[in-house]
Amino acid sequence: MAQDTNLPASELGNGMKEISDEELYSLIEEAVLDGDAELTMRLVKEALANGVNPDDIVANALVKSMSAVGRDFKNGEFYIPDVLMSSRASHAALFALQSASNAPALTKDRGVVVVGTVAGDLHDIGKNIAALMLQYQRFEVVDLGIDVVPEVFVQAIREHHPIVVGLSALLTTTIGEMRKVIEAVDAAGLRDTTKIYVSGLPVTQEFADEIGADHYCEDARDTLDYVESLVG
Ligand code: B12
Structure with missing residues (x-):
């Protein structure tokens, strides 16, 4: 876990390296559901820095979290402002993925x-x-x-x-x-x-x-x- 991360120790344990990918996906999912764009972005950046595959972050955290937002919206547990906050957080995650230095997608030679x-x-x-x-x-x-x-x-x-x-x-x-x-x-x-x-x-x-x-x-x-x- 990078030193500049201000996450509570209770949330992350003693270091990101001790956290499994699954736990990390859950934290990202939670941050999106909480509509916390800053935390979402930080977690995604940390995950990338720790070598987690961007595709796995998308599939296991982002798609899952927005599906949960959809479910909660449908059940009446989420209102439009909540949905907007969560979508803002998921956009922040996509931005972090796109701008990550270790993101693949540098060549565009396939059409x-x-x-x-x-x-x-x-x-x-x-x-x-x-x-x-x-x-x-x-x-x-x-x-x-x-x-x-x-x-x-x-x-x-x-x-x-x-x-x-x-x-x-x-x-x-x-x-x-x-x-x-x-x-x-x-x-x-x-x-x-x-x-x-x-x-x-x-x-x-x-x-x-x-x-x-x-x-x-x-x-x-x-x-x-x-x-x-x-x-x-
Ligand atoms: C987030 C959201 C919003 C956000 C959108 C923010 C944003 N920047 O996208 C906001 C708050 C703005 C919003 C507004 C509205 N929403 Co809305 N929204 C949702 C919600 C909760 C999640 C959608 C989502 O992002 N899902 C997650 C993504 C990952 O899934 P996905 O979009 O399905 O995409 C996957 C595939 O479909 C596919 N895919 C999708 N698009 C594409 C495109 C390409 C090119 C490819 C290749 C693949 C692909 O790949 C994706 C990943 O696997 C859904 C509920 C739900 N269960 O989906 C309601 C929902 C879609 N909204 C709904 C409604 C009614 C509205 C509003 C009319 C509400 C209102 N009363 O104002 C407005 C309409 C605004 C408008 N004119 O578009 C209804 C639609 C009902 C219907 N039968 O038409 C839903 C289903 C909620 C519900 N259960 O009632 N909403």
Whole structure:
């Protein structure tokens, strides 16, 4: 454990080195649930410094913690401000992962992937996790952000010639926007130039088939498998 960490000894024992990876994941998960961005960031940095694999931090701490946030929000134990605090903490973790000196993802020689959350939708945690995992596998990720209208996806395809475009939506009221993106790409004559896949909580394989998407990704791991399968 680095000396500048101000964590209570009771929380961390006598040193981070004595803490197992599992305990560390739990601490990160707890910090995200508490909405403590500073502590989350510090723990992630310490974990990286101690050689913990970034992918494992994402899978075992971040995805888990935001799923727990979702569960608590659903159960009425968390309110929007709590959710916002937790998502802020998870963003801090992603930032720490991205800026870590020992993070992989330095070369981007495997092609471009465009990602974005569709119009009307502000959810971006899942998209950011998927984007980060793709970057670790040396893909260049053009992240269009949230609330992205179809024309911006079309423009990004023209500009970046991606292998694949990943659309994200977390609301039943916004998944219809995915169809609009596919239609706009089609109308621009670009549908044959790129694959389009869809992801997010309310999205299903059936829905993906219905709107003519090339693929449905259940989670970030599935995304990697899919994109890998496209590049060979
Ligand atoms: C965090 C959150 C918020 C935060 C978002 C912060 C942010 N920066 O993202 C805030 C507070 C802003 C928010 C707002 C709202 N939310 Co909200 N939110 C959530 C919550 C709790 C967690 C979502 C999340 O981050 N999950 C964790 C990530 C890791 O999982 P994931 O997104 O599913 O992503 C995984 C896969 O889907 C996939 N994936 C996802 N996207 C992508 C993209 C690509 C390219 C790829 C490859 C993969 C991929 O990979 C990821 C990792 O495996 C969910 C509950 C839940 N159980 O999901 C509700 C939830 C999605 N929200 C909901 C609602 C209703 C709202 C609001 C309308 C609330 C309100 N009354 O204002 C607003 C809408 C705002 C808007 N216009 O978008 C509902 C949606 C219900 C529905 N049927 O539509 C949910 C399900 C909660 C609930 N049970 O009611 N929310």
